[in-house]
Amino acid sequence: xxxxxxxxxxxxxxxxxxxxxxxxxxxxxxxxxxxxxxxxxxxxxxxxxxxxxxxxxxxxxxxxxxxxxxxxxxxxxxxxxxxxxxxxxxxxxxxxxxxxxxxxxxxxxxxxxxxxxxxxxxxxxxxxxxxxxxxxxxxxxxxxxxxxxxxxxxxxxxxxxxxxxxxxxxxxxxxxxxxxxxxxxxxxxxxxxxxxxxxxxxxxxxxxxxxxxxxxxxxxxxxxxxxxxxxxxxxxxxxxxxxxxxxxxxxxxxxxxxxxxxxxxxxxxxxxxxxxxxxxxxxxxxxxxxxxxxxxxxxxxxxxxxxxxxxxxxxxxxxxxxxxxxxxxxxxxxxxxxxxxxxxxxxxxxxxxxxxxxxxxxxxxxxxxxxxxxxxxxxxxxxxxxxxxxxxxxxxxxxxxxxxxxxxxxxxxxxxxxxxxxxx
Ligand code: CAO
Numbered sequence: 001x002x003x004x005x006x007x008x009x010x011x012x013x014x015x016x017x018x019x020x021x022x023x024x025x026x027x028x029x030x031x032x033x034x035x036x037x038x039x040x041x042x043x044x045x046x047x048x049x050x051x052x053x054x055x056x057x058x059x060x061x062x063x064x065x066x067x068x069x070x071x072x073x074x075x076x077x078x079x080x081x082x083x084x085x086x087x088x089x090x091x092x093x094x095x096x097x098x099x100x101x102x103x104x105x106x107x108x109x110x111x112x113x114x115x116x117x118x119x120x121x122x123x124x125x126x127x128x129x130x131x132x133x134x135x136x137x138x139x140x141x142x143x144x145x146x147x148x149x150x151x152x153x154x155x156x157x158x159x160x161x162x163x164x165x166x167x168x169x170x171x172x173x174x175x176x177x178x179x180x181x182x183x184x185x186x187x188x189x190x191x192x193x194x195x196x197x198x199x200x201x202x203x204x205x206x207x208x209x210x211x212x213x214x215x216x217x218x219x220x221x222x223x224x225x226x227x228x229x230x231x232x233x234x235x236x237x238x239x240x241x242x243x244x245x246x247x248x249x250x251x252x253x254x255x256x257x258x259x260x261x262x263x264x265x266x267x268x269x270x271x272x273x274x275x276x277x278x279x280x281x282x283x284x285x286x287x288x289x290x291x292x293x294x295x296x297x298x299x300x301x302x303x304x305x306x307x308x309x310x311x312x313x314x315x316x317x318x319x320x321x322x323x324x325x326x327x328x329x330x331x332x333x334x335x336x337x338x339x340x341x342x343x344x345x346x347x348x349x350x351x352x353x354x355x356x357x358x359x360x361x362x363x364x365x366x367x368x369x370x371x372x373x374x375x376x377x378x379x380x381x382x383x384x385x386x387x388x389x390x391x392x393x394x395x396x397x398x399x400x401x402x403x404x405x406x407x408x409x410x411x412x413x414x415x416x417x418x419x420x421x422x423x424x
Contacts, residue, residue, distance in 0.1 A: 002080040005053060007037065009072040015042050017067040021152060022130055025075070029057045033081065036132035037074055038062065046155075048132045055079030129156035137161050204299035215361045220397040223356040223368075226409035228416035230256075230372055231387045236419065244314060253372070253389070254292065254346050255317035259422055260415040261367060262288050262308040265342055268408050270400060272341045274362040282399060291340035291360060292320065294327040301327045302360060304340040348372060348389070357394050364399045367412075368392035389416065 012018060022039040025031060036048040061073040068074075129137070129144055133156055137144045140161065147164045149156035190196045201209065233256055241251045265272040265288055273284045288309040291302040303323040305316065326332050343360040346369040357368035370390040376383040391412065395405050415421045 002055070002078050004058060005055070005077050005079050007051060007053070007074045007077050009040075009049060009068045009070055009074060011070055012040065012047070016069045018042055018069065020062055020064055020066045020068055021046065021155065022133075022157060023060070023062070023064050024132060024158070025057055025060070027057050027060050027075075031055065031057065031077075033084075036130075039130035039132065040068065041130075046130045048130055049074065051077070052084030053077055053079040053081040055081065128154055133158055133161060140165055202298040204296070204301065208300050211361075212358050216358050219359050219361060221356070221359060221394050222397050222402065222405065223392050223394045224402070224405040224409050225354060226391045226393070226406075226413055228389045228391060228413035229377070229386045230389045230416050233416055233419050234372070234387050240314070244317070249314060249318045250321055251314065251317045252320070253348060254344065254369075255313045255320055256416065256419060257344055257346070257367070257369060258290055258292075258305060258308050258316045258320070259313050260412055260419070261290060261342065261344060263415055263422055264408055264412045266309065267411055268404065270404065271365050271395075271408060273364055273399065275364070275396075275399060279398070285341050287341070289339045289341050291337070291343040291363075292324070293343060293345035293357075294324045296328045296330075298330070301332060301337065302340065302343055303327050303332050303336045304338065306339070342366070344369065354390050354392055356392060359394055359396055361396075365393060365395040365405075365408075368394065 009018075018040045019042075020038050021041045024036050024038065031037075031051050031054060033052060033054045034050045037051050038049050039046055040049060041047075055077045056079075057075050058078050059076040061075055062068060128149055134144065136158060137147070137156075142161055142164055144156055144161075147156050147160050148154075150160050151157045230253065234253070237251055237253060237256060244251055269284050270282065272288060273282045275281070276283055287307065289304045289306045290308050291304045294301050294303060303326070305311075305319055305323065308316065311319070323332075323336065326336070340360065340363060342363055343357075343366045345357045345366060347355065348369050348371045350371070352370045353373075354370055355368050357366045359366050368391070370392070372387050372389040374385050375388045377386040377388070378384075391409055393405055393409050400408075
């Protein structure tokens with residue numbers, strides 16, 4: 001049967017009017033026997049007072065800053081425990097110890113047996129904190145010496161330990177887990193400058209944003225620029241486009257690019273690869289799945305076209321139309337976006353002359369394509385009008401060096417300039 005019990009300050013030796021420096025519980029809390037309730041501190045040592053019973057706290061009778069002696073009521077506890085448990089009291093030195101060679105002194109330089117309870121080995125550290133806080137810090141793996149104490153005499157409180165952990169978790173991490181120590185972004189109240197409206201980011205924006213941020217800060221990016229002469233390719237594409245329009249297949253430059261990139265990946269296998277988790281090995285892929293960045297009303301999605309090496313340009317154009325429509329209709333499955341070896345991001349349908357795409361890790365390179373444009377190209381002693389396609393290859397410099405990247409774009413440009421090479 002549960003009954004209301006008074007929990008009293010136990011025998012603390014001859015000390016009277018001892019400071020309550022920390023209260024760990026509050027009314028309404030359910031506690032177990034031996035949970036720490038309060039920490040008392042004399043000028044010699046701090047000690048935790050544990051609960052002799054388990055139960056629910058009905059009322060607190062003291063608060064931090066009060067002074068208590070043996071027999072003072074700490075709280076009222078509703079408990080059905082018949083007998084109290086033993087009352088071990090853990091002790092810690094009050095102040096950081098100064099080195100003391102004398103064996104006559106207890107651990108941490110505190111006079112031994114200052115209180116009639118045993119000090120444990122774990123209390124002999126330099127930080128100023130109660131035994132319960134030391135245990136709490138130990139459970140979280142926190143080195144108390146690194147925590148700045150906000151309590152009286154610089155004592156470390158539970159809040160200090162929690163804030164230390166929160167701050168550590170909030171630190172940006174790089175791929176190796178070390179903090180990047182980036183300066184904090186200022187918090188600006190834009191409303192002070194004019195009218196504003198707050199719109200939450202979409203789920204896709206939040207997800208892709210986190211991945212883009214990770215890739216941007218953890219991969220050493222370099223972007224190689226080039227131009228491909230697609231005058232002949234474009235003439236052929238237009239011809240094909242008319243033929244396949246009746247079948248509802250739209251043949252855009254991207255279908256040719258998929259095929260040409262596949263050919264370049266086979267020629268330069270290091271681009272069709274990923275670093276393993278330890279960053280020690282390159283995993284070379286014998287398949288060729290290529291992701292395509294698709295702009296949707298909710299944000300960027302990257303569905304993957306499978307086995308590009310086994311498909312023709314018309315088939316790729318058909319699948320590209322289908323998969324980008326599915327992306328825009330939010331009908332892509334997680335599997336549709338997995339397994340890519342390389343990504344193409346084409347802004348050619350929109351415009352622009354160049355951009356630097358972010359690598360879609362764990363891939364090691366991405367091709368950005370901008371809008372083709374007629375340009376005067378100097379050939380055989382004269383300027384001739386040629387349709388030039390701007391290419392931007394961002395690559396992971398841990399895996400690919402600049403010369404390889406230039407070879408890759410030159411090779412890709414040669415194929416696009418004469419797509420008969422795809423048949424070789
Ligand atoms: N140069 C000139 N014209 C181009 C071109 C290029 N590089 N690429 C495409 N075009 C033309 C097409 O031929 C088509 O012309 P017509 O309508 O006259 O036939 C028009 O531009 C529109 O093409 P499209 O966008 O419908 O088709 P696509 O195959 O080029 O692209 C897709 C498909 C899904 C990639 C595209 O719609 C898209 O979403 N692009 C945005 C990708 C993106 O946001 N990337 C950025 C990622 S980083 O934030």
